[in-house]
Amino acid sequence: MSAAHNLEVPGPSFVRDAHGESVIERWLRRGIEVLAAAAVVGEVALLFVGIVARAVFHQPLIWSDELASILFLWLAMLGSALAVQRSCHMRLTFFVSHMTPRAQAWAETLAVAAAAAFFALVMHPAYDYVQDQAFVETPALGWSGSVRALAIPFGCAAALVSCGLRLARHDRRHIVGAVALMVLIAGACYLARAPLTHMGQGALLVFFVGVLGTAVMAGVPIAFAFSLATSAYLLTTTSTPLSVVVGRMDEGMSTLILLAVPMFVLLGQLVHVTGVARVMVAFLASLLGHVRGGMSYVLLGAMLLISGISGSKTADMAAVAPVLFPEMRKRGMKDGELVSLLAASGAMSETIPPSLVLIAIASVTGISIAALFTAGILPAIVLAFVLGVVAWWRAGREEETDESRAGAVRAPWSHVRRTFVIALPALLLPFLIRSAVVEGIATATEVSTIGIAYSLVIGLLIYRGGLKWKAVMPMLLQTAALSGAILFIVGAASAMGWALTQSGFSHDLASMMTRVPGGAAGFMLVSIVAFIVLGSVLEGIPAIVLFGPLLFPVAHQLGIHEVHYAMVVVLAMGLGVFAPPFGLCYYAACIIGEVSPEAGLRRIWIYLGMLLLGLIAIAFVPWISIGFL
Known part of the structure; x- marks a missing residue:
């Protein structure tokens, strides 16, 4: 994953501000941000109200799933447009990073132009899809399906305009080069329609190995490399309209199980901001920090605990590393050892619920998400034990300094008890999330809202000072x-x-x-x-x-x-x-x-x-x- 580099050329000062952003771009960004933040808040509130109505008042809201589905698609499309504006779409930058600065600038332009090409390609099919959905009526709310489906062309239009405004800040020669390359590829596909169609499944190699692989290696965001390769294949070798692609994308994004993704992403940020992760790590450090390889065990234990809350590996590492790395460096651990252990612990904890990958598997295979969550704990513990053995062996090979030996003194039991008491509300959070699912209080999709509410309560009432109003909007965005x-x-x-x-x-x-x-x-x-x-x-x-x-x-x-x-x-x-x-x-x-x-x-x-x-x-x-x- 990578953000765009500072390779854009600002335009005239009367059009752009000090950051090179035009008035139109600034207002579009703010508009999308407000709508996207409102969608996140609305989804959290809707799910939490649904839980309370069912579990406390025993009066389930029969329309809540329909409204959640409608709002979820809007959140997905607004979020994807916001990701375009913020350069958050995932991409492989390994090959691009080895290019010359000029080639990197051109690759950045190609990435934006490819995204714009896909959004332009599906705008009309997305509108046709909205018209098709107008004949569908939701059972409980009685709303037209077009209310929900309209999110797709709206999000595509916002993203397309955002891509255009971003391209306006790039070097014109790079824009011409990127557009010329895409036109050349499109022309080649058009002229080779007959032989590619006769190739049968051999054409899959052309589009899903050649085109897709080249686009990914060139730094085109993975989602758009997938989309463009699929669209090119269907347009060249079949008579399938692109409205089918729009429909399949809608179906893939709209599975209600995936509603857990934004909820757990928000929970992971709350865990970090409110200090929940910090007090967990402090307790583990006081308990194990003095033994050989103790801080490595603390890191492994912290990743196991926090993975059970946030569901996001990046959020887990961001919560643990800033707290532990200074002390680990003080005790003599090398930077290479630190990042190796951190990365390995991220791979180790992939199955700890609520893993976003487990949620994705449940959405595409139909496997019970409760079964996946139950099964995911023990494999991670086994791998944590394996890494613990490696950490113990590596700690014996590291040279200890006087400073590192001084930092490895056993903490008094009074200090351990104090850190445990402070961390106890935070330590209860993973168990609260799992027990809420097991006891049937909330589904795996809804349970994150209980964690969000609990984190807000303990963050504001117990770990006061971590959460500020000014941090709320950035978290939502x-x-x-x-x-x-x-x-x-x-x-x-x-x-x-x-x-x-x-x-x-x-x-x-x-x-x-x-x-x-x-x-x-x-x-x-x-x-x-x-x-x-x-x-x-x-x-x-x-x-x-x-x-x-x-x-x-x-x-x-x-x-x-x-x-x-x-x-x-x-x-x-x-x-x-x-x-x-x-x-x-x-x-x-x-x-x-x-x-x-x-x-x-x-x-x-x-x-x-x-x-x-x-x-x-x-x-x-x-x-x-x-x-x-």
């Missing part, structure tokens, strides 16, 4: 932008997965995978390798959403429990996401820890290697995943 980027990827991958299914590729893949030597064991090993590679290239959620529906039926056919298979592929994907040189989250860990990426390149492999061994053990001991179901 960050929630909307990050959620929009995630949901747009899910929608784009859903459309792409549908195109692959219609081509017959899914059936052929299933047939090929069932013939892998070794039966279920061979299939499991191939899946581990495949998802490590896919995770490193596509990032977690896109990889899961795209290939999950294709491979889970094969696993079921081979007799592999679907929940067990989910744990294995999520952890394999996590290894890829945090593995250099391609893993996006490895660089996120480096940014959060303020460590050069090169510092961890030699040290991280021992951690990832041991995680791989732990993953193989989980793959061949199903009880670790399904023993408590």
Whole structure:
């Protein structure tokens, strides 16, 4: 994931402000921000009111799911437009970062132009889709389906205008070059329609390997690389209208299970801002900080605890690293060791509920999200134990200084008790979230709102001073932008997965995978390798959403429990996401820890290697995943 660099050229001062932003751009941004923030607040309030009405007053609101679905699509589209404005859409920058500054500037222009091309391409099909939905009426509210579907052309229009305004700040030569390249590719597809159609499934290699792979490596945001490759394939080799793509994207983004994504993203930010994460880490440090490798154990324990609250790896690392890294550096740990352990702990905790990837799996495969949440705890604990062994061994190899030995003094029990009492309200939060689901008070989609309310209460009444009014709007906007980027990827991958299914590729893949030597064991090993590679290239959620529906039926056919298979592929994907040189989250860990990426390149492999061994053990001991179901 990467933000745009300062490669834009400001226009005349009478049109733009000191930051190079035009009046139109500023007002559009503010308008989208207000609407997106209102959508987040409205969704939280609606879900919380629904829980109270059902659990306290025993009067369920029969219209709440319909209204939540309508508001959710608006939130997704407004968030995706906001992500365009903030450069939050996920992209692979490994290859771009090795280009010359001039080439990087052109790649940035290409990324914006590609997004604009897709939004322009689907504007009319999105309008047709709204007209089709006008004949649908919601059962409880009696509203026209166009009220909900209108979010798609509105969001596309806002994003298209935002892309145009951003392009106006780029070098004109780069704009001409990017547009010329896209026109050249479109012209080549048009002229080669007949031979590409006759190629049958061979055309999939052209569009979903050639076009898609080149776009991703060139730094085009992954969601738009998916969308453009799918649109180009359908327009060139089929007669399918693009309104079908719009519909499939709507279907992918609108699954109510995915409503947990913005809710848990917001909860993760509240945990950080209110000081909940800080007091948890302080308690663990007082308890374990004095033993050999103690601060490493604290980091692992903190990631396990906080992963059970925020659901976002980036939020987890941002909550833990700033608190622990200064003390760990003081005790003599090298920067490379710190970032390696942080990245490995992120991969370790991928299955801790409420993992956003588990939510995505539930949305595309139909597996019970409660079963996934129950199964995800023990595999993470097993991997935490494996990393703890590595941390203990590495701590023995690190040279200790007088300063580090002085910092490793056992804390008095009075201090441990005091930090425990302070941290107790925070430590109850993960258990509150899980018990609310188990006891049936709230669904896995709704439970995050209980966590949000609880975090607000303890943040304002107990850990006072962390949450300020001025921090509320940035949290809401960050929630909307990050959620929009995630949901747009899910929608784009859903459309792409549908195109692959219609081509017959899914059936052929299933047939090929069932013939892998070794039966279920061979299939499991191939899946581990495949998802490590896919995770490193596509990032977690896109990889899961795209290939999950294709491979889970094969696993079921081979007799592999679907929940067990989910744990294995999520952890394999996590290894890829945090593995250099391609893993996006490895660089996120480096940014959060303020460590050069090169510092961890030699040290991280021992951690990832041991995680791989732990993953193989989980793959061949199903009880670790399904023993408590």
